Amino acid sequence: MSDTESAAMAAVYAARTVGELAAGYADWAERYDAETAASGYRLPHLCAAFLARHLPAEARPILDAGCGTGLVGDDLRALGYDGITGIDLSEPMLARAAGRGVYAVLRQMTLGEPLDLPDAGFAAVISSGVFTAGHAPASSLDELLRVTRPGGVLVFSVRDDIHRTQGFRERQDALEAQGRWRLRERSEPVRAFTVREPHVLARVFVYEAA
Numbered sequence: 001m002s003d004t005e006s007a008a009m010a011a012v013y014a015a016r017t018v019g020e021l022a023a024g025y026a027d028w029a030e031r032y033d034a035e036t037a038a039s040g041y042r043l044p045h046l047c048a049a050f051l052a053r054h055l056p057a058e059a060r061p062i063l064d065a066g067c068g069t070g071l072v073g074d075d076l077r078a079l080g081y082d083g084i085t086g087i088d089l090s091e092p093m094l095a096r097a098a099g100r101g102v103y104a105v106l107r108q109m110t111l112g113e114p115l116d117l118p119d120a121g122f123a124a125v126i127s128s129g130v131f132t133a134g135h136a137p138a139s140s141l142d143e144l145l146r147v148t149r150p151g152g153v154l155v156f157s158v159r160d161d162i163h164r165t166q167g168f169r170e171r172q173d174a175l176e177a178q179g180r181w182r183l184r185e186r187s188e189p190v191r192a193f194t195v196r197e198p199h200v201l202a203r204v205f206v207y208e209a210a
């Protein structure tokens, strides 16, 4: 563990089950914002910035999948967006997000399982820092696409090694080959954390739902 990494932070990235992940985030929720800031966490800001290149500010509603404490929601509101729904598996993380007052709706849901959300209900879906080690599976993408309107955009980060090894590349390419979404933009490799683990790279993907 580095100076900027707590035991809870290490635990969530080593989780092997949803139960371990939920316990890790329950333990980390209160310190999450301060510790991720100290570790130079960039993904929420980068994902929000990529969304803003593709979505007019009046478009709504927007789904923030794996919203955590709501860092993305804060960025979206700063960019002029409104009508944001946040979902996350962790109730303690959702409680922190509620405290920001930027989400219209916050609900506990697990990515990788069917989502209790209607078809084509969202103008955009954003997900920052969720497609990483021991977190949500590639199959989550199908449900996120189902809840996005035709012509709507999906913006999400995927850690580079997870993209190669956990079925993301194959799932993303299959959805494109099936004509279900179209890649609008893919970032160059970016640092998820500029202080902690600066060698860990991720990419931000932007797709348009068919």
Ligand SMILES: C[S@@+](CC[C@H](N)C(=O)[O-])C[C@H]1O[C@@H](n2cnc3c(N)ncnc32)[C@H](O)[C@@H]1O
Binding pocket: 021, 025, 043, 044, 065, 066, 067, 068, 069, 070, 071, 072, 087, 088, 089, 090, 093, 109, 110, 111, 112, 127, 128, 129, 130, 135, 136, 137
């Ligand atoms: C690294 S945090 C990112 C939070 C926020 N998006 C951000 O960038 O600050 C990952 C979040 O995803 C949630 N998460 C992980 N796996 C999940 C899953 N399968 N379904 C729903 N939420 C999940 C965790 O509870 C946690 O809040």
